Amino acid sequence: MDDKLKEALEFSNYRLTLNNQKQNLKQRMNTMLTIGYSTAMFTATLELINFVQHLIDKKVEQFVFIDDNENPILITALEDFHAKLFSAYAEALNEYYNDCEKLKKQRNTKGLVGLNV
């Protein structure tokens, strides 16, 4: 095979694998964003975290939220709810960042998936 083509195809395969690994890390991050709270499930999003912080700043004591399965849930401990959402979000993002940094350092396809063959 022509060397230029061989090199380009190897790079193409590397990019495909890199993209797939990034998607895998995102899926893992999404899994980590789910928290259980007040007999319901919520996904820690920036919007929800900031909205809860806004309610706390406004001295609101309780509020109704829609959970991940479209159920209305009354939350009475907003600060605790915020802390759990924030913690899940920070933990998920930190792991995603660290794993992405490790991926960035891999310069070939085998390295991306940790194969030693």
Added chain:
Amino acid sequence: MSKYDKGVLLIAYNNGKIDYEKLAVVAASNVKRHMKNNHVTLLTDVKTLTALTNELTPEQMSVTFDHIIVEDIEHERNTRMHRDSPWNEFSTQFNNKNKHSIFKKSPYKQTLMIDVDYIVGNDSLDVIFDTDYELAMYKDAISVRNYKPRIWEQKLHPDGIDMWWSTVVYWRNDSDVARMFFGIWEHVKENYNYYKWLYKFPGVLFRTDYAASIAAHILNGHAVDNVVSELPGKSMRFSEQIDTIVEFKSLNDYVILCPDPSELWRNICSRVSKENIHLMNKLAILRHYDKIKELIYG
């Protein structure tokens, strides 16, 4: 009467070609390793239990399974085609026709039933035990190649109802909704040809996914609603039957060779860590069984 509050239920019936008892060992050990609600019950038959007792020492057995229910049952005929990589196909008896009976057989007040080819790699499913949801499954799925499932694993018909995966099912045993759900599941099984005609899905294999999806649709008032909740994470990760496991680096870290389903010669490797995955190529898991057993028991 439930003996235990919360736990995980596994079902394993050997069929002569696939060693389900070994898959149950892998699934149970991953639950023990990665979940907090990790009381494990195995529902099995005499033949499979014999294979299991030959496979594990009494000590290994006691740390892997907390409770074993042995049934003396005659399995109904249900032949399924399996693939082991793109290049090998084989047919086996698929013993899934009594899966609806788990509602009555589970010893738990809150049960998480997982198929033995569903490998738990993190604690995300623990969240479901702290909710007041009565019944939960996965509707959406995404492969380890980050593809959506084939159309007949998204819907029962391209213009039809959504498919819910019966791979992982959570329910509360005091729930009337759950009781009715499993009752309809059984009814659909007994009238499968009628429902196949009604919902316009193909094939001769009895699919528990389809029976569960029809039960959910009927309980939702023949409409789209949330009588069945979605499990944590919302998407079930899966690896296709055409995929092959290259290496188990640890119990929840593996490299999978994934052909493109539409162009089988186009492979990529996908490394998946700390995820719960439905590994559909059961023989691919079993090829690594000795390594996995070493990782589990040392």
